[in-house]
Amino acid sequence: MDQVKRMVEDASGGEKFEAFTTVYKFDQQSAVRYWAWGVLIALIIILFLPWTQNISARGNVTTPRQEQRPQELNAIIGGRIVKWYVKEGDLVKKGDTILQLAEVKVDYLDPNLVGRTKDQLEAKKSAVENYKGKVTTIDQQLKFLEQALQLKLNELENKITQQRFKIRSDSMELIAAENDYKFKQEQYKRQKVMYDSGVVSLLTLEQRNQALQDAMAKRTSAEIKLGNARQELTRLQIELNGERQQYLEKISKAQGDRFTTTSQIATGEGEVAKLENLYTSYDMRNQLYYVTAPQDGQVIKAMKAGLNEMVKEGDMLVEIVPTDYQYAVEIFVRPVDLPLVAKGQKVRFIFDGFPAIVFSGWPQASYGTFGGVVSAVESSVSPNGKFRVLVVEDREDKPWPKALKMGTGASGIALLKDVPIWYELWRNINGFPPDFYQPTEKADGKDKTAAKK
Numbered sequence: 001m002d003q004v005k006r007m008v009e010d011a012s013g014g015e016k017f018e019a020f021t022t023v024y025k026f027d028q029q030s031a032v033r034y035w036a037w038g039v040l041i042a043l044i045i046i047l048f049l050p051w052t053q054n055i056s057a058r059g060n061v062t063t064p065r066q067e068q069r070p071q072e073l074n075a076i077i078g079g080r081i082v083k084w085y086v087k088e089g090d091l092v093k094k095g096d097t098i099l100q101l102a103e104v105k106v107d108y109l110d111p112n113l114v115g116r117t118k119d120q121l122e123a124k125k126s127a128v129e130n131y132k133g134k135v136t137t138i139d140q141q142l143k144f145l146e147q148a149l150q151l152k153l154n155e156l157e158n159k160i161t162q163q164r165f166k167i168r169s170d171s172m173e174l175i176a177a178e179n180d181y182k183f184k185q186e187q188y189k190r191q192k193v194m195y196d197s198g199v200v201s202l203l204t205l206e207q208r209n210q211a212l213q214d215a216m217a218k219r220t221s222a223e224i225k226l227g228n229a230r231q232e233l234t235r236l237q238i239e240l241n242g243e244r245q246q247y248l249e250k251i252s253k254a255q256g257d258r259f260t261t262t263s264q265i266a267t268g269e270g271e272v273a274k275l276e277n278l279y280t281s282y283d284m285r286n287q288l289y290y291v292t293a294p295q296d297g298q299v300i301k302a303m304k305a306g307l308n309e310m311v312k313e314g315d316m317l318v319e320i321v322p323t324d325y326q327y328a329v330e331i332f333v334r335p336v337d338l339p340l341v342a343k344g345q346k347v348r349f350i351f352d353g354f355p356a357i358v359f360s361g362w363p364q365a366s367y368g369t370f371g372g373v374v375s376a377v378e379s380s381v382s383p384n385g386k387f388r389v390l391v392v393e394d395r396e397d398k399p400w401p402k403a404l405k406m407g408t409g410a411s412g413i414a415l416l417k418d419v420p421i422w423y424e425l426w427r428n429i430n431g432f433p434p435d436f437y438q439p440t441e442k443a444d445g446k447d448k449t450a451a452k453k
Helices: 002-011 018-024 032-047 113-194 200-285 337-339 421-430
Strands: 050-061 072-075 078-083 097-102 290-291 296-302 316-322 328-333 346-351 370-381 387-393 407-422 438-441 449-453
Touching: 050 337, 050 387, 097 316, 113 200, 328 337, 328 407
Parallel strands: none
Antiparallel strands: 050 328, 050 407, 072 316, 078 097, 097 290, 296 316, 328 387, 346 370, 346 407, 370 387, 438 449
């Protein structure tokens, strides 16, 4: 450059060209080095600025409670559609009628099926009560039979006892008659000897003979009387056994009737229970002809259209999105980042459709993001090869937008440890994972974390 300057001065006689000096600015000092030093110092300062490590993941808006998620309203019974009471997009309250079904099965086509089943149930209950009354009557009959048997046995036993006393008495009479007969016989023999000797007359002998005949008759009468008494005792014993057998047969028959009636009661009660089950089932089935909303929500995705369309048990009719639900976001993190996510951890969200300015390393400088707290981390991997993490709204941060809808996309940034920028650059260049850390309990209203390398 100096050589060029001298050549120009020689050619111009020492005079300077104004254009040349304007272009090359020989007389001015360059500031490039100062700018270079300034940028270098600024970069060094920036390298020592704090940077918040984070994990980024995509997800969707959902709810942490199952009953607050979109619900499929299925047909509990099969039938045909008679009438629709709502259309897609309508807001319904809990208990509002969605549609009406009509019966298609032959077993349930009778419009008075419930009433007739109830009549059968009442008739069967009445029959069971009658059987119970019969059992009560049989119990009373058994009681009377047992009392009559005991009385009859006591009567016959008394007669047998009396007859035994009579036999004893007759036996004594027979002994007395035999003694008398023997005595008279001895007298007759002595009298005959005396007659043969001529001591007594024939009249006296005949009187003794008459007395002997009377004693013989009395003995024979006593023998007959004793035999009759013994025969009567035998008859009474036979009658006692007969009466006992007769009453036992009556009691056994009554007990058999009682067992039969008890069995009929058990059978009737089983049929009553079966009819009650049928009655309850028919009554509940009648209530299922009107499909109602299980909760407040909006009707979407009507899977059946028109009238008289057939539906089967379990077929989806419509889908209802609840209007009252708690916001949450489900995000999916890589297995390598799973140890860095814990329950209670802070997360920042960017919702699709809501403008935001994001500095991932400086969350305090970001705009349009919303805070969340990890509420659950699933321990099993999802079909996409990642782990599902459920994040709810952070009550200590600004509330999430009310215009959020189920399924809205969201980008989650899980905040980790604060490190210098140079350390974060060095970690990314070497492919190291973020520092492992665990959130601890809150102290003085602020979250404190402990980091471990």
